[in-house]
Amino acid sequence: MRSNCLDTILQRSMSSSSTVSSCRVPWLIVTSALLLSAHAALSYRPSSVIKMQGKRSHHSMQQIPRVKANDFSANSHYYHERQCLESTIAYETPVIVEGALSPSTCESICDRIASVCGSLEIDVQRKRSGQTNVYQCSLEQAFDLMMLSKRDDAIFAFCEGLLDGTNLLCHERDTLTTCREKLFANEAEGSIDEDWFKWFPTNAQPSDCVILAGEGATSTLHRDPFEWTGTSICLEGTKVWRFVQPPGTLAQNNDSFNDGPCSGVFHIDNLLQSYRLNSLAWGDNGEDTLTLSKGWQSDFSLYSSIDCSVPSARELAKIEEKFGFDEKIKMVESIGNDQSRISPTVHGDTKLWSGVQRAGDLIIIPAYWWHQTYALEPSLAVASQRCGGKRDAARVIQHILNSISLGCSENVLGGFDLSAAMSPKRLEHDGPRSIIKELFDYIHGVGMKP
Numbered sequence: 001m002r003s004n005c006l007d008t009i010l011q012r013s014m015s016s017s018s019t020v021s022s023c024r025v026p027w028l029i030v031t032s033a034l035l036l037s038a039h040a041a042l043s044y045r046p047s048s049v050i051k052m053q054g055k056r057s058h059h060s061m062q063q064i065p066r067v068k069a070n071d072f073s074a075n076s077h078y079y080h081e082r083q084c085l086e087s088t089i090a091y092e093t094p095v096i097v098e099g100a101l102s103p104s105t106c107e108s109i110c111d112r113i114a115s116v117c118g119s120l121e122i123d124v125q126r127k128r129s130g131q132t133n134v135y136q137c138s139l140e141q142a143f144d145l146m147m148l149s150k151r152d153d154a155i156f157a158f159c160e161g162l163l164d165g166t167n168l169l170c171h172e173r174d175t176l177t178t179c180r181e182k183l184f185a186n187e188a189e190g191s192i193d194e195d196w197f198k199w200f201p202t203n204a205q206p207s208d209c210v211i212l213a214g215e216g217a218t219s220t221l222h223r224d225p226f227e228w229t230g231t232s233i234c235l236e237g238t239k240v241w242r243f244v245q246p247p248g249t250l251a252q253n254n255d256s257f258n259d260g261p262c263s264g265v266f267h268i269d270n271l272l273q274s275y276r277l278n279s280l281a282w283g284d285n286g287e288d289t290l291t292l293s294k295g296w297q298s299d300f301s302l303y304s305s306i307d308c309s310v311p312s313a314r315e316l317a318k319i320e321e322k323f324g325f326d327e328k329i330k331m332v333e334s335i336g337n338d339q340s341r342i343s344p345t346v347h348g349d350t351k352l353w354s355g356v357q358r359a360g361d362l363i364i365i366p367a368y369w370w371h372q373t374y375a376l377e378p379s380l381a382v383a384s385q386r387c388g389g390k391r392d393a394a395r396v397i398q399h400i401l402n403s404i405s406l407g408c409s410e411n412v413l414g415g416f417d418l419s420a421a422m423s424p425k426r427l428e429h430d431g432p433r434s435i436i437k438e439l440f441d442y443i444h445g446v447g448m449k450p
Contacts, residue, residue, distance in 0.1 A: 061337050064241065064355030064363070066096045074184050074193065078364055079391065090391060091249045092229070092366035094241070096355050100179050100362035106235045109172050110380060113210065114143065116168045125156045127217070142212055146378050149214020150313075151306060154375075156217035159210040163382070176208065176382055179362065180231050184388055193388040196396070197228075199436040204280065204292060209383045213239065213375035215313040218303050221272065221346075221372040223265070225279035225295035227395045228385045230365035234357045237379030238329070240336035241363060242302040243353040244268055244346065244370040265368040271348050272298035272370065290404045290443065296370075302352065303374040305343040310335055313377040332356050332376055342374065357381075367395060389432055394422050397439060404446060416442045 067077050077095050081088050101109075118140040126133050126145075129152075137145070142157050149155035163169050163176075184193040197205055206226070211219075224230050232239075247264030276294040311319065311331070320328040333356045335341055344352070357363050365371060387396045397418055420426060421435045 061242070061339065062245070062351060062353040063337065064094045064096055064243070064353050066098050066355070066361075068098045069100045069183075069362075072097050072183055078366075089248075092364075092391070093249065094243050094353055094355070094366060094369060094371075095364050096357060097183060097362045097364065098358075099360050100183070100233060101175075101235075101360045103360060105175065106359050109175065109382075110235050112169060112172050113163075113380075114140070116166060117162055117210075118143075120162070120165070122157055122159050122162070124212075125158075126153070127156070128153045146212050146214040149216060149375075149378065151216035151310075154216035154218070155212070155214035156219070157210075157212040158219075159212070161207040162210045163208050173208070176233065176384065179233065180384055180386065183362070183364075184386070193390040194432065196387040196389055196393045196432045196436060197385070199433045201440055204440070206280070206385045211379075211381045211383055213237075213373070213379050213381075215375055215377055216306075217375045218301065219373045220297050221300055221302060221370060222295060222297045223368065223370045224365065224385070225277075225293040225399075226385070226387070227367040227392075227399045228387050229367065229392050230383065230385050231362055232357070232365065232381050232383040233362040234359050234379060234381045236359050237375070237377050238332055238359070239357045239379050239381060240303075240332070240342075240374040240376060241355050241357060242336075242344070242372055242374075243365075244272075244302075245351040245353060246368045247349075249368070265370075268350065268370055269296060271350065272300050272346065274298045290446065292400050292403055292443070294403050298370070300345045302344040302346060302372045303342050304345040307341040307343075310341050310376070316377050329356065329358065335376065336374070367392070389427070393432070394418065397421070400439070400443070404443060415446070 065077065072095075078092055079090070080093060081090050083089075118138060120139050121136055122139055122142055124135050124137055124142050124145060126135060139159070139162075142155070145155045146157070163173050181195060184195075206228070211232075213219075247267055249264070274296045275298075277297050278291045279293045279295045280291070316328055316332070319331060336356050337354045339352075346352075355363070387393055397416075401416060401418070416439060421438065426435070
């Protein structure tokens with residue numbers, strides 16, 4: 001049960017009158033070195049289980065496929081093609097890779113993050129009464145706050161670069177990278193889809209992000225910068241995922257979105273009243289700085305209204321204790337797929353996909369797919385990204401060229417020949433390292449021009 005003392009500390013340490021503010025909470029006491037262990041994360045124990053009486057949804061969503069890690073093939077389960085008139089359209093769809101990491105590996109990584117990074121200061125978001133306030137505290141304290149999170153007073157932390165800040169987590173970073181990359185290296189099919197981000201300059205490489213989500217926490221509704229392939233692996237708890245399908249992804253031959261998956265996403269961008277956010281700058285932080293990437297974000301939500309029949313984290317813990325983990329997961333999946341119990345504000349001609357990620361599962365996030373997560377119970381995850389040579393590289397490079405062109409007075413799109421760079425002959429002769437070096441030599445030249 002929640003401590004009255006900690007309730008008081010939470011109320012005192014996180015009270016704020018401004019919409020966005022910052023404070024320190026040095027007097028929080030961490031009750032365990034690892035508050036995200038399986039038992040601690042499910043430590044809420046109500047006196048009785050609430051009988052669910054919510055309405056059944058009449059608005060079904062497409063289920064995100066689940067594939068066991070040993071059976072997963074990127075060419076079969078993630079990369080797809082369809083015929084459109086006389087051309088072939090390539091597209092990708094979300095997929096949950098089940099059991100990408102073992103329970104013991106997940107627990108070990110959680111332990112190491114808590115012990116190595118526990119004293120580091122991070123930003124924590126608290127959403128209450130429709131307002132989001134930002135506070136500073138240690139990672140250990142953030143774990144404690146996360147366990148106190150509730151639906152109408154939710155705690156969320158997005159810790160970018162946390163794992164890169166110390167050499168003490170090299171083994172854990174390598175484990176996470178190997179877990180991700182082996183899914184795209186199918187030697188039996190003669191296919192190794194190398195991640196080109198490793199050839200980017202160090203200060204232009206995207207970093208992993210540790211994500212803490214307490215009960216009721218949501219991420220923003222967004223689609224990713226760089227138009228890369230995103231991944232997220234859940235280390236503790238569960239997460240509900242929802243995606244908005246780009247109209248061009250599964251369009252039929254007679255559809256108006258018939259020139260690839262990216263064509264239809266602009267319809268979704270407009271529907272969601274999206275706006276752009278700079279995500280990565282290149283240069284000397286002076287006048288010559290160029291923006292390499294801009295992401296997309298919306299103030300709409302795929303989880304805007306939560307029905308009173310949706311169980312709390314405490315109630316889910318009691319259900320698991322009494323009926324077992326599988327029964328709890330069935331309930332979580334049913335809730336996540338039910339738009340009458342968790343309602344989006346997104347209307348119009350959209351198709352949603354949904355799925356529940358469990359500890360050890362890795363979800364693959366395609367470019368062009370708007371997405372958002374919701375936490376029915378506390379969770380810890382690590383988000384990553386990749387630029388596979390098979391499909392990502394060309395659109396990532398094009399995205400960079402488009403982004404830097406917005407900050408230049410001259411037209412820079414014609415200065416780097418993307419078609420020539422990505423030609424099979426050039427790829428075979430020079431390889432990705434040479435192409436990326438040429439790209440950044442060109443970007444540096446553009447940035448230094450008067």
